[in-house]
Structure formats: structure tokens, C-alpha cells
Amino acid sequence: MLRSMDSSTRSSRRAEHKYIARCLLLPWLLLLGACHGGGSIESARIVRMPQPVLDASLSLRPSTQMLAALDRGVPLTLRLRLRTVDAMPALDSSRRIELRYLPLAQQYQLRDLDSGQMRYFARQPQLLAALDRVRLPLDASWAGLAEGTACRLSLALDVNALPAPLRLPALLSSSWRLNPPEHRWTAGS
Amino acid sequence: MDRRQLIRWAFGLLPALALIGLLLAVLLLAGDAEADTSRLGRWWLWILGGAAAAVALVLGAIAARVWELLRARRARTPGARLATRWTIALLLLAVPPVLLVYGFALRFLNTTIDSWFNVRIERGLDDALALGRLWLADETARARADSAALATRVAAAVDLQSSLEQELDASRALQFAVFGTDGTLRAAAAADPRLLLPTPPDSAVLLRVREGTIEASSEPLGDELVVRIVRALPPDRILLTIYPLPAAMQPLARNIEATWNDYQRLAFLRNSLKLTFTLILSTVLLLSLLLAVLAALRVARRQVAPVARLAEATRDIARGNYGLQIATSGDDELGFLTESFNRMSRELDAASASARESQAMTERQRAYLETVLGRLSSGVLTWDDQGVLRTANPAASRILGVELEPHLGQPLAALTQAWPSLTPLVAALRARAAEGVREWREELRLPHAGGSDIAQILMLRGAQLPAGAPGFVAVFDDETVLNQAQREAAWSEVARRLAHEVKNPLTPIQLSAERLRMRLAGKLEPADAQLLEKASSTIVAQVEALKTLVNAFGDYARPPQLKLEPLRLNALIDQVLDLYEHDPRLRILRTLDASDPLVRADAGRVRQLLHNLVKNAIEASGDDPQIELSTTIVDSGGRHEVALRVSDRGSGLPPGFDDTWFEPYRTGKPRGSGLGLAVVRKVADEHGARVAAAQREDGGAVFTVWFVRD
Numbered sequence: 001m002l003r004s005m006d007s008s009t010r011s012s013r014r015a016e017h018k019y020i021a022r023c024l025l026l027p028w029l030l031l032l033g034a035c036h037g038g039g040s041i042e043s044a045r046i047v048r049m050p051q052p053v054l055d056a057s058l059s060l061r062p063s064t065q066m067l068a069a070l071d072r073g074v075p076l077t078l079r080l081r082l083r084t085v086d087a088m089p090a091l092d093s094s095r096r097i098e099l100r101y102l103p104l105a106q107q108y109q110l111r112d113l114d115s116g117q118m119r120y121f122a123r124q125p126q127l128l129a130a131l132d133r134v135r136l137p138l139d140a141s142w143a144g145l146a147e148g149t150a151c152r153l154s155l156a157l158d159v160n161a162l163p164a165p166l167r168l169p170a171l172l173s174s175s176w177r178l179n180p181p182e183h184r185w186t187a188g189s
Numbered sequence: 190m191d192r193r194q195l196i197r198w199a200f201g202l203l204p205a206l207a208l209i210g211l212l213l214a215v216l217l218l219a220g221d222a223e224a225d226t227s228r229l230g231r232w233w234l235w236i237l238g239g240a241a242a243a244v245a246l247v248l249g250a251i252a253a254r255v256w257e258l259l260r261a262r263r264a265r266t267p268g269a270r271l272a273t274r275w276t277i278a279l280l281l282l283a284v285p286p287v288l289l290v291y292g293f294a295l296r297f298l299n300t301t302i303d304s305w306f307n308v309r310i311e312r313g314l315d316d317a318l319a320l321g322r323l324w325l326a327d328e329t330a331r332a333r334a335d336s337a338a339l340a341t342r343v344a345a346a347v348d349l350q351s352s353l354e355q356e357l358d359a360s361r362a363l364q365f366a367v368f369g370t371d372g373t374l375r376a377a378a379a380a381d382p383r384l385l386l387p388t389p390p391d392s393a394v395l396l397r398v399r400e401g402t403i404e405a406s407s408e409p410l411g412d413e414l415v416v417r418i419v420r421a422l423p424p425d426r427i428l429l430t431i432y433p434l435p436a437a438m439q440p441l442a443r444n445i446e447a448t449w450n451d452y453q454r455l456a457f458l459r460n461s462l463k464l465t466f467t468l469i470l471s472t473v474l475l476l477s478l479l480l481a482v483l484a485a486l487r488v489a490r491r492q493v494a495p496v497a498r499l500a501e502a503t504r505d506i507a508r509g510n511y512g513l514q515i516a517t518s519g520d521d522e523l524g525f526l527t528e529s530f531n532r533m534s535r536e537l538d539a540a541s542a543s544a545r546e547s548q549a550m551t552e553r554q555r556a557y558l559e560t561v562l563g564r565l566s567s568g569v570l571t572w573d574d575q576g577v578l579r580t581a582n583p584a585a586s587r588i589l590g591v592e593l594e595p596h597l598g599q600p601l602a603a604l605t606q607a608w609p610s611l612t613p614l615v616a617a618l619r620a621r622a623a624e625g626v627r628e629w630r631e632e633l634r635l636p637h638a639g640g641s642d643i644a645q646i647l648m649l650r651g652a653q654l655p656a657g658a659p660g661f662v663a664v665f666d667d668e669t670v671l672n673q674a675q676r677e678a679a680w681s682e683v684a685r686r687l688a689h690e691v692k693n694p695l696t697p698i699q700l701s702a703e704r705l706r707m708r709l710a711g712k713l714e715p716a717d718a719q720l721l722e723k724a725s726s727t728i729v730a731q732v733e734a735l736k737t738l739v740n741a742f743g744d745y746a747r748p749p750q751l752k753l754e755p756l757r758l759n760a761l762i763d764q765v766l767d768l769y770e771h772d773p774r775l776r777i778l779r780t781l782d783a784s785d786p787l788v789r790a791d792a793g794r795v796r797q798l799l800h801n802l803v804k805n806a807i808e809a810s811g812d813d814p815q816i817e818l819s820t821t822i823v824d825s826g827g828r829h830e831v832a833l834r835v836s837d838r839g840s841g842l843p844p845g846f847d848d849t850w851f852e853p854y855r856t857g858k859p860r861g862s863g864l865g866l867a868v869v870r871k872v873a874d875e876h877g878a879r880v881a882a883a884q885r886e887d888g889g890a891v892f893t894v895w896f897v898r899d
């Protein structure tokens with residue numbers, strides 16, 4: 001018992017020293033971005049069937065910190081923003097996809113927060129692979145999108161949806177950024 | 190309140206508003222971090238930006254006030270140094286406790302966060318989760334078995350839909366559905382309305398199932414957990430079954446999952462949480478420090494303001510700006526001090542006004558006294574008990590012939606150094622002062638300041654000044670002219686009477702003596718005739734002498750009837766001296782001014798003056814008369830004069846020669862009439878000229894007459 005307490009105290013001190021070191025190093029590490037996240041939008045189109053649906057292929061490469069957070073119960077929210085370019089009327093829609101881990105069922109949940117549709121995956125790679133093809137319902141205004149209209153789609157991690165303590169590090173650190181290049185295409189092409 | 194004051198007031202309020210904003214931001218951020226929610230997610234960046242702006246605003250306000258304070262220090266504004274000391278002292282009081290609390294709070298916070306995590310709790314949660322997973326695996330295995338049995342029973346069913354419905358009714362399942370290998374629905378039965386429309390497995394699942402895999406997973410369905418089994422159903426079909434988990438176990442499973450999730454999330458956020466709380470605490474520290482600095486500056490300024498106003502007012506008082514009133518700053522000691530200062534200022538103002546009035550009165554009295562003294566014909570001198578000359582009126586300077594005003598404030602002794610002729614006067618004044626007599630009166634004789642031998646007679650009266658102004662006053666008059674005029678008037682009366690009483694009988698006496706000599710001549714014996722001749726001749730000669738004397742007195746007594754006109758003095762001298770050229774014994778030396786000066790004079794009277802002086806010189810010279818006449822232009826205190834000098838080489842002036850020798854019947858010569866010099870004086874006086882006599886250094890005497898140059 002004594003040994004256990006002694007060990008616990010030493011462990012606590014060690015943890016404290018580590019914490020101090022982290023506090024000193026964290027800002028620099030955050031700025032340097034030890035492990036960058038990334039991703040890209042491979043393709044995107046708007047399908048009318050008959051309701052308009054965004055059919056996008058996302059290649060997501062979350063950073064190790066993001067994946068660790070996901071496994072430790074922190075849901076990650078992806079924000080997809082779809083806009084027309086130089087079109088009248090201008091259309092602008094946002095869709096959110098949540099990635100969440102269910103520890104009891106040991107399943108990864110992919111949920112369209114706007115429609116409520118959910119899919120489950122046993123492993124992380126399956127979850128990320130499922131983003132190869134996401135179909136997100138759009139509102140009716142997109143049904144009248146004229147052929148040849150230029151569209152653009154951007155993808156970002158929604159920092160504001162993270163737990164409060166993570167927001168400042170996420171704001172400063174590149175490891176909490178996906179920032180894939182904006183994808184542009186012409187409707188009907 | 191005007192617009193400028195309003196703007197200033199608003200700017201003064203900005204730092205306070207910024208501090209309040211910063212405080213709210215900190216509270217919101219702290220609350221949000223503690224609650225671990227995303228309720229402020231949308232405003233989070235705005236709050237951070239607002240807090241940064243508030244910090245910048247407060248820092249700006251502090252910088253402005255510090256700059257103002259430093260500028261006031263450089264300008265040596267009253268109260269600036271005291272305000273600086275106050276500020277530093279207040280900061281020294283406020284900052285250390287804040288830093289101490291910050292350090293303790295930081296440590297307490299870290300310790301508290303660390304205490305949230307415990308190995309045994311974590312292990313317990315992991316065990317609970319593992320237990321839940323085992324339970325779920327059992328349920329899944331049971332569901333797999335049920336699904337396998339169902340597949341066996343419905344595989345050969347002709348009416349698949351009916352068969353599924355019958356099986357569903359007989360089982361605990363929530364849904365049975367059969368799809369084609371392409372995902373098309375063949376038949377379905379559901380016990381839960383949420384599952385009336387079966388969702389086909391995705392393509393990956395279909396692929397794996399077609400390859401013989403049985404997909405079993407537990408998934409949420411609303412708030413519940415269900416077990417979903419997907420397996421192949423011969424021939425070429427896919428069977429989807431969903432089984433519920435026991436209702437009693439559902440909340441326990443949810444709790445275990447939620448608690449494990451929360452704990453793991455907290456563990457993951459542990460450092461971020463510490464960092465966030467550290468930042469919040471640091472912001473609070475910054476807020477406290479800014480507040481302390483701002484409050485210190487403000488309190489110092491407010492506390493020092495009355496002192497600064499007092500110091501500034503004191504400077505004004507020192508500049509003579511009395512009566513200044515300061516706004517009182519409350520009922521504390523400073524207020525009492527301010528009120529005392531105001532009272533003192535009012536009293537000073539009243540005293541100053543009284544002093545000004547007194548000074549004005551003194552000035553009026555002084556002007557009055559100066560006017561009176563200036564108009565007095567008598568000279569007035571005052572000096573203090575130290576012998577310093579304090580007052581000298583213009584008459585004093587005029588009578589004494591010196592400029593006394595530059596010597597005011599100097600000792601009386603200094604007058605004698607500047608003008609030795611004043612020595613008798615100064616000695617008399619100092620002597621009377623030393624004697625301490627209250628009043629005195631005496632006559633003084635002063636040598637003339639111009640260097641002549643004509644003594645100046647002063648009638649001096651003096652007195653001690655009252656005790657309030659220790660010193661003395663002396664009043665004097667020039668009696669010289671008065672005495673001379675009196676004597677001249679007396680002599681003129683004598684001469685007039687002599688001429689009138691003596692001259693009239695002289696002619697009958699002379700005529701009688703001549704008639705007697707003529708009648709008796711030839712009738713007397715030679716001896717008697719000789720005696721008669723001698724006696725009558727003596728009578729005639731003496732009568733002639735008496736006539737001459739009486740004529741001289743007549744000339745002296747005759748009222749002047751001058752005919753003044755420009756006269757060339759050199760030419761007149763030449764004319765007079767020409768009359769004496771025939772005397773071979775006489776040697777005359779002329780040194781006449783080359784500018785041939787003009788004087789305004791009666792030629793006849795000046796001629797007589799010249800004759801008298803020349804005769805006087807010749808008579809004084811004895812057997813070898815040698816006289817010199819000279820004219821020179823002199824400047825006597827701004828007055829242009831022509832000095833006529835007649836010198837001889839005789840025995841010089843008689844002992845005790847003074848101004849009285851210019852009075853009638855004063856002569857040192859055995860046969861002198863005693864009127865020569867008196868006439869000279871009289872003629873000189875008639876022309877406003879001065880006359881004086883002096884000894885020559887190489888023997889003889891010199892008589893000088895100073896005529897006013899025309």
C-alpha cells in the first residue's frame with residue numbers, strides 16, 4: 001500500500017512536470033503542427049432523384065490527434081458548404097456530418113446531422129472509406145439549378161462543435177485543420 | 190454639461206465598460222469550459238476578439254494616463270510626483286496578493302483537474318464497459334442463433350412475406366427483412382413502426398455477406414440498442430434481422446457507455462482543460478492587474494488632486510494672487526486643510542487689500558509731502574538714527590548748490606567726501622544728533638561750493654523725529670543774501686544821508702575859505718598871509734576830498750538805472766587799461782579770451798567796476814605795480830559765464846579777509862575810502878554776477894567777477 005502511494009505520488013509529480021513542460025511547449029507544438037491533418041474533395045455533383053442530393057466523394061485523412069479524440073469520445077463534425085458561383089439567385093447551403101465512436105457497440109457512427117441518417121462501421125478505416133461516397137439531401141432550391149452553373153464545395157472541421165477546452169488549441173494548431181482545397185465544378189458536366 | 194465634457198466623460202467610461210466586458214467574457218468562457226458544452230460555440234471567437242479588444246482598450250487607457258502622469262512630472266506640475274508615489278504604493282499593495290492568489294489558484298486548479306482522474310475509477314469503467322461488451326456479445330450470439338434458425342425455417346417458404354410475419358409474431362425480433370443480392374427488398378415484417386421501411390445493407394455489407402460472412406452488430410435505434418444480423422438466405426438472398434436487447438439492461442448499458450465516454454473525453458481533454466483554465470485564470474489575472482493599475486492611477490489622481498490644487502494655489506498665493514478659493518474635497522482632513530487654506534487666502538486677500546490701501550495712502554502722503562517739500566523755499570533734510578540721509582528737498586540742493594538726490598540712502602559722511610564744503614553742515618547735523626537734543630537752532634557759515642571765498646550763511650533749525658520714525662529733521666535757509674541786502678540797504682541809507690547832509694555845506698565852506706583868502710590876501714602880514722594861504726588851501730583841499738568822498742558815497746547809494754546791452758568785455762577792458770598806459774611804473778598784462786565773449790551789461794557801470802578793481806590792484810601793489818587782467822569762458826554747473834580776473838603781485842589779502850570786506854568802509858589801505866570793493870560788489874549784484882577774492886599762490890591777490898555770458 002505504501003509502495004503504491006509512493007508510486008502514485010511519484011507518478012503524480014511526473015505527470016505534473018510533464019504538464020508544465022507541455023504548457024511551455026504546447027503553443028509551439030500547436031503552431032508547428034506536429035501531425036497535420038488533411039483531405040481532399042475528389043468529386044462532387046448534384047443529383048436530382050427527384051429531390052436534389054449532393055453526391056460527393058471525400059478523401060479524408062484526419063490527423064492522429066483527431067483520430068485519438070474520436071476514439072476517446074470526442075465527436076468530430078465536418079462542415080460541407082455548397083455554393084453557386086456568380087449565379088442568380090445565389091445558392092448557399094451547409095451540411096454537417098458527424099463522426100462518433102460508440103464504445104459499447106464498438107461501432108463508428110457516421111451521421112448526417114441535418115437529415116438524421118446514420119451508418120455504422122466496425123472500424124475506423126471503414127468509417128473513413130465510407131466518406132468516399134456521401135449523399136446529402138439538399139433543400140428544394142437546388143432542384144432548379146441550371147445546367148452549366150458553376151458550383152463550389154468546401155470542407156472543414158467545425159471547430160465550434162468541439163468541446164470548449166479543445167477550441168483554442170484547434171484554432172491555433174494545424175493538426176486540427178483539414179482544409180482541403182475547394183472543389184469547383186459545373187453543374188451538368 | 191457641454192458636449193466636450195460629455196465626450197470626455199464617455200471616454201473616461203470606456204475603460205470601465207471594457208473591464209466589465211472583459212469580466213463577462215471571462216465568466217462566459219469559464220462557464221462554457223466548465224460545462225463542456227458548445228452553447229457558445231458560435232460566439233466563441235467573437236468573445237475572444239471582444240476580450241482582446243477590451244484588453245487593448247484598457248491598456249490604451251492606462252498608457253494614456255501613465256503618459257499624462259509622466260508629462261506632468263516632467264512639467265513639474267504640482268501633485269505629479271505625489272501621484273506617482275501613490276500609484277506605485279497602491280500597485281505594490283495590490284499586485285503581490287493578486288500574483289499570490291494566481292499562483293495558488295493555478296496550482297489548485299491543476300491539482301483539482303488531476304484529482305478527477307483515478308486509475309481505479311478508470312479501470313472500473315473499463316471493466317464495466319468490458320462487461321457491457323460481453324453482455325452485448327452474448328446477446329449478439331443469441332441473435333445470431335435465432336437468425337440462423339429463422340433462415341433455416343424461411344429459406345424454403347413459398348410465401349416469404351407470410352412466413353416472415355408469422356415468424357416475427359412468434360419471436361422477440363423487431364424486424365425481419367429479405368433482400369435480393371442487389372439490395373432490392375423481397376419481403377419484410379416489423380414489430381416497431383420505426384422499422385416499417387427496412388434499410389438495405391450498404392454495398393460493402395452485401396458484398397461481405399455474399400461471400401459468406403455473417404454481419405452482426407449492435408446499433409442504436411433511437412434511445413435503445415438493438416442487435417442487427419445480416420446473413421445470406423439461400424438461394425441468393427439476404428436476411429436482415431433486428432433483435433432488441435432486454436429493456437432492463439438498456440439504461441445500464443447507456444449509462445456505462447455515457448460514463449466511459451465522458452471519462453475518456455475528459456482524460457483526452459485533460460491538458461486542454463488545464464490550458465484553457467490557465468488561460469482563463471491568466472485573463473483574470475490580467476483583468477485584476479489592469480483593474481489594479483487603472484484603479485491605482487485613478488485613486489492616486491483623486492487623492493492627490495486636492496493636494497495638487499493646494500500646491501498650485503500656494504504658488505498663486507506666492508505670486509501675489511490672493512483670495513484664490515479651492516473647491517473643498519469632502520469632510521476629511523484634506524477638506525479641512527482646503528477650508529483652512531481658503532480661509533487663509535481670504536484673510537490674506539483682505540490683508541493685502543488693506544496693505545494696498547495703506548500703501549496707496551502712504552503714496553498719497555508721500556506725494557503730498559514731496560509737493561510741500563518741493564515748494565518750500567527752505568532746505569529740508571532728514572536722516573535716520575544710523576546717520577543715513579533719507580530726505581532732501583529740491584530747496585536743500587538749490588541752497589547748498591549740490592545734487593543731493595543721488596545720495597539718498599547714503600550716510601551723511603558720504604556728502605563730505607563728495608562736497609567738502611558741506612563738512613560744517615554735516616558735522617553740525619551729526620553733532621546735534623549725537624547730543625540727542627530734541628530741537629536746536631544755529632547759524633552756520635559754509636564756504637561757497639563754487640570755490641569762492643564768499644561764505645554762505647545758513648540759518649539751521651533741527652529736531653528729533655517722533656519715536657515711530659527714529660531720526661532727525663533739519664530745516665535751513667540761506668541767510669547770505671538776506672544779510673547782505675540788509676547791510677547794503679543800511680549802507681545805502683548812510684551814504685544817502687551822508688551825501689545829503691555833508692555834501693550841501695561843503696560848497697559854502699569851500700567858497701567861504703576861498704573868499705576869505707581873497708579878501709585878506711595882501712592885507713595881512715606876510716607871516717599871517719602865509720598862514721592864511723596855507724589854512725585856506727587846506728580847507729579847500731579837504732573840502733574837495735570830502736566832496737570826492739561824498740560823491741563816492743552818492744554813487745554807492747544811487748539806485749541803479751542800468752542800460753543793459755550786449756557788451757564786448759575785452760574791448761571795454763582795453764579802453765579802461767588804455768587810461769593807465771601813461772603810468773610808466775605800471776606793468777599791465779592782458780590775457781583775454783580769443784572768442785571775444787559778450788556779456789549783457791551796462792558799459793558805464795562795468796567800466797566803474799573795472800576802474801575800482803584796477804585801482805585796488807595798483808594800490809595793493811606798492812611801488813612796483815604789476816597787474817594782470819584776463820577773461821575766460823567757464824561752465825559753472827551748466828551756466829555759461831565769463832570770468833574777469835584782476836590780479837596783482839602785492840601783499841595779498843589782509844588776514845581775516847572774508848565776504849564782509851565787500852561792504853562799505855572796509856579797507857586795508859591807509860587812504861582807502863572803503864567803498865571800492867563795495868561798489869564792485871554792488872555793480873556785480875546789479876548784473877547778476879558773482880564776485881570773489883582769493884590769494885594767489887605766488888603772492889598777491891586775485892579778484893574774480895563772473896558775468897553771465899550773453
